[in-house]
Amino acid sequence: MEFVVESNHLSGMIPSTIYNISSIYNFSVAENQLHGELPRNLGTMLPNLVRLLCGMNKFRGNIPISLSNASKLLKLDLSQNGFTGTIPGESFGSLRRLFWLNVESNQLGNRKVGDLNFLSFLANCTSLEVLGLGDNNFGGGIPGSVANFSTQLKVLSMGGNVIYGSLPNDIGNLINLTILTLDRNHLGGIVPHEIGKLEKLEQLYLEGNKFSGLIPSSLGNMTSLLNLYMESNRFEGSIPPSLGNYRNILFLNLSSNNLTGTIPKMLMELSTLSISLDLSNNYLTGPLPLEVGDLVHLTEINVLRNNLSGEIPSTIGSCASLERLYLQGNKFEGTIPQSLKYLKGLEKLDISSNNLSGQIPEFIGKLGALRYLNLSYNDFEGELPKEGIFANVSRVSVLGNHRLCGGIPQLHLPPCPLKKHHSSQGLHSPKVVIPISCVLGIIIALSCFFGVCSMLKKSRDRLATSRSYKDWKLGVSYSQLVESTNGFLVDNLIGSGSFGSVYKGVIPSDGTIVAVKVFNLQQQGASKSFMDECKVLRSIRHRNLLKIITACSSIDNQGKDFKSLVFEFMANGSLDSMLYPMEEKQSLSKRLSFMQRLNIAIDVASALDYLHHHCEMAIVHCDLKPSNVLLDEDMVAHVGDFGLARFLFETSNDPSFSQTMSSQLKGSIGYIPPEYGTGGQVSILGDVYSYGILLLEMFTGKRPIDDMFKGNLSIYQFVAIALPDHVMDVVDHSIILDLEADGDVNNYIVREQTPSKRNNGGPMKEKKLKECLILVMQIGLSCCAMSPSERMLMDVVVRKMSTIRDLYLKV
Structure with missing residues (x-):
């Protein structure tokens, strides 16, 4: 029998008669406002319990020791309540098939620090797969017996406590771990090299501790890692190049440590890194590697407050998915690279407190997605643009650039000096004007002649080769897509996604505007995405689904595979x-x-x-x-x-x-x-x-x-x-x-x-x-x-x- 009343805004206490229904195996009252204590003999009254879910309520009191009688229990969630006392120790030893123990966000011992030694009994739980003890007030050190847990353990979560001491050397025995969270504690010492044995690990959270020493190179063995958080510790030395071995990494955060040396080039070759690379608040030196341009799917790069130097690499313009770029507080010099104009999705750009110089390019004001721009405390000069983000004083900062002028009045920059117009009387003399006029006349006449010939040729070619919107629906070639998009010109770029870019195109014969999605086949999964999208779009038709016109699977001018989809153009964008x-x-x-x-x-x-x-x-x-x-x-x-x-x-x-x-x-x-x-x-x-x-x-x-x-x-x-x-x-x-x-x-x-x-x-x-x-x-x-x-x-x-x-x- 199931007793399930989740998320119903219930309040008060659970009637005692409910606990007398011994056939209940699924007891779920999570996400309500229930209060009171759980019966001390709950495990005896409900011996068939498989799931006990009481999270996000207002229960108080002790965790019933009698739950040791519920030998079938697979999932226990007592999170976000007001339970007090210590967690029962060996009384849980008979829960040999415990699947999930979650006692997060409680108030154990009236906010008193508990002891983790009770974990020792869990070594007997041979089927234990998930253990969640995060966000409590557990103290003491992690007992060495943790390393003797069942090899079936997949999730070990103890973040958000007051645990101190070091990480056991035998942590590598838990070879099936996929998630390890020890964040926000007081752990210190070095991270043992044996941690690299956790080759199935997908998420590692060590942030907010006092770990020191070198980052172990064995972390590179965790090739399945998705998230790596090691910020706010005391790690020192250089970043191990072995971190470039990751095949699926999405987040990588090493910020707020004492790291030195240069940024390894291998770190810039993580093609799957698509969410955030954060190396901020360290002591890194040298340039930002040119290989940063390989991070074409990354949305955030943060290297603020280091000692990086050299110019901002122009290759960063290849990071088509970049939304946030933080380079402030370094020693970058030179000018703002023109390639930044290709970052159509850039929302935040901070390059303040560097040694940058030159004029501020007007294209920055044309970055339509930009909503925060900080250029302060550099050595920029010349007239400040007034368009785009430069028209909004609340979104732009140019403080400390004493050679800037102009801009909108709210920025309080000095006016730019009037441009001097030099006399050109000498150019107006007949001896100069007559020869120039003759030459120009000849050039114009020849231009008109060749222009007419070219137009006639193009007209003949168009009659023979151009295809209308109706014809395009039957298929389109690579060369026709090149013509319609002006060679996939950057100015025609509408947006970029996980597997490619979308361009605005015009069918030459009738002027119909279309959207051309070009797949980046260098990205893993792009070719499959093309096939999947074709398969889906071929099977559906609805007024509120984007209509496909045609597809193109061909070879480009360099002999490489080319795949593209052509859609109806949406005039009002996204x-x-x-x-x-x-x-x-x-x-x-x-x-x-x-x-x-x-x-x-x-x-x-x-x-x-x-x-x-x-x-x-x-x-x-x-x-x-x-x-x-x-x-x-x-x-x-x-x-x-x-x-x-x-x-x-x-x-x-x-x-x-x-x-x-x-x-x-x-x-x-x-x-x-x-x-x-x-x-x-x-x-x-x-x-x-x-x-x-x-x-x-x-x-x-x-x-x-x-x-x-x-x-x-x-x-x-x-x-x-x-x-x-x-x-x-x-x-x-x-x-x-x-x-x-x-x-x-x-x-x-x-x-x-x-x-x-x-x-x-x-x-x-x-x-x-x-x-x-x-x-x-x-x-x-x-x-x-x-x-x-x-x-x-x-x-x-x-x-x-x-x-x-x-x-x-x-x-």
Whole structure:
């Protein structure tokens, strides 16, 4: 029997009669407001317990010693409560098949420090796979018996305590560990070389301790590592080149240590490094290696406050996915490289406190995604641009550059001196003018002659070779794509993704604008992504899905494989660019009204409903986010980028049916459902989670990875805390501004509504807007619930969101 009442806002105490039902094997009351103590004889009363989940409540008292009688217990979660006392020791010795012990965030011993020696009994738990003891007040040292745990142990979590001492040398005996977290303790000494035996390790968290000595080169043996966090310790010496052995690394953080020497070139060749490389706050010297250009998928490079020198390498312009670049507090010199203009997605650039000089290039103001720029305390000179980010004094800093002039008045720079116009009287003399005029006349005549000949030739060639939009649908060659994009010119670059770049193209014969997605076949998985996307797009057709025109699989001019997809061009770009317009001029023209957001949300939900429930085989998108939602000239949303999409071949009556996923995470940080991060399964409910995050983001105007979301605060909690009374405090401020300007009524034509149903009766009442916002936010929270089984299916979302739109239009 199961007793499951998770996430129901229940309060009070659990009736004692519940504990008398001895057949209960799944006891789950997590995420409520329940209080009281667990019965001392709980393990005797419920001997068949397999799962005991009481996390995120207000329970207090001791952990019942009688749980030792529940010999079938696989999962125990008592996290985030008020339990006191010490954790029972040998009383747990009979739980020989314990699967998960989690006692995080409790108040053991009334905040008194406990002792880890009780861990010794766990050596008898031969089936133990996951042990979580993080965020408590355990003290003492890690007993050597930990190294004698079952070799089946996969997760060992003891972060966030007050553990001191050193790491046992025999830690390498736990050969099946995939996650080891010891962060935020008082551990010291060296990290033993034997740790390199943990070759299956995927996540290693050692940050926030007092480890010293060299970083062991044996860490390079962990070739499956995804996350490596070693910041805020006392490590010294150089960075081991062996760290360049990682095949799947996403995060690498060695910041805030005492590291010296140069940055190994091998570290710049980690092709999978796609999220963050943080080497800041050390004593590294030498240049930033030219090989940094190989990190084409990396979103953040942070080397601030070191002793790096030389010029900023021009190769950094090849880092097409870069969003944050922190180089401040070093000794870089020279000018800002022109190649930075290729970083179309760059959001934050800080090169302050260096020895840089020369003029500030105007292209920086044309980086549309840039929202923070710090050029302070260098030796820049000349006139400061006024366009783009330079027009927003709150987003740019140029302090300490005493030779700059001009710019917007709010920056208080001195005016630039007037340019002197030298006399040109000598050039106007007849002896000069007449010969020059004759030469120019001859040149113009010859140019016209050859121009006419060229136009006639091109006209003949076009009649013979050009193909219309209709013809392109039958297939297109590499040379035709080159012609349509002006040789894949950087100025035509629309954006970059995990496996390639998208260019704006024009069909020469009829001027039709298209989007050309070119796959970077050097990136592992790009070719498979091309095949997967072709396979998915061939099977689907819906008004809210990005329509493919054709595909090209050919050879380029250098004899290399070339693969590309051609799509309909979306005139209004991505939802991401609409939600976060960077230039002040755009902020008004691109402001999304409440009604527009509502319609876009319904469009996206309709697309997912079609993929999940109306295709021959259900399709999971796997990467839903604002940049993958594109808007046409009528502001109709189209979901695109199916490079990670998966068919679900398994037939089942369960609406949440799923299939096993690969070991790597599917999706983008902030939108990935939590079950994927723990080796879960690809499921349509994973898409529902991503949609829920997207929905909250659309109406709050805050990214799920916003700087404000740290520690225990997420976008989910940010909204949940505000509902229902304070919803207007978390809503995107531009929605309120639009309401005040009556934008919803006068500036927007409601799609899919008859004239009689259009709202033309004056400004929308705040009460009605607040009511609709609460309903929308509640749907978002339901969709991104932690437990997949609690999420709302997309066909239900479409109906509920459409009802909200109807309610809004009745005012």
